[in-house]
Amino acid sequence: MKLPDNVKLNDDKATVERIQKALKKKDGYCPCRLQKTPENICICEEFKQQIADPDFEGFCHCRLYYKSKK
Secondary structure, three states, rough: OOOOOOEEOOOHHHHHHHHHOOOOOHEOOOOOOOOOOOEEOOOOOOHHHHHOOOOOOOEEOOOOEEOOOO
16 A cells, blocks of 8 residues: 555654554554454554544554654
8 A cells, every 4th residue: 555645654764664564464464453453454444544543643543653644
């Protein structure tokens, strides 16, 4: 999935590396979620909804991505 211009990776490279390793171990499922369901495949459904919300600004649940209002 191509990220919208207002969504970027966390600036903390150690966090990004840790989360990306965890994603590989969980076959692309969010490492912060227990269940391996389609909704929890990264980018998870929760964050997709937050991206669509023009009033939301902040990190996804696992802090891999950050969405700004711009």
